[in-house]
Amino acid sequence: MTSSRSELFTDKEYELLKTEVLKAQKFAYCPYSNFKVGCALLTSDDKIFTGCNVENAAYPAGICAERTAITKAVSEGYRTFKAIAVITDSTNCSSPCGVCRQFIREFAGYNDDEKDKEKKLQLPVIMFNNTADKSLVATIDALLPHSFGPEDLAL
């Protein structure tokens, strides 16, 4: 775990993701938890997809911001990513829940044009605190070590 800057993305990308998570968080629909979460996903070809948590009166039907953003991207044909950023209402830099870690991991394997083993599962997850003046960065491999993925199915 490192703080804010990383060799995995540029300062410009970091600033862009920060702006986008703050915008996305405003759309959070969370009348039950009152815990607003925003997510921004930077694709390999520099497109941004955002998401927020969307809760439901039937509580377990709600979805996290991370899965909203990833589902938006994948459903529009984007599967390879440079970075994912999350902001919550916590003064800590909260990290994605277990379900979201697994969901992120699915799309953090080899990029279609990237066969470099070193880069496998190195997708950076940027975790901002509520004011976005602090962040932690960890790769998905660090957040979900020894993970299960599509390769295990050996299809």
Ligand SMILES: O=c1ccn([C@H]2C[C@H](O)[C@@H](CO)O2)c(=O)[nH]1
């Ligand atoms: O990383 C996280 C953690 C929590 N939540 C949402 C789920 C629920 O709507 C609310 C409280 O857990 O925050 C996210 O969207 N992402």
Ligand SMILES: [Zn+2]
């Ligand atoms: Zn989650």
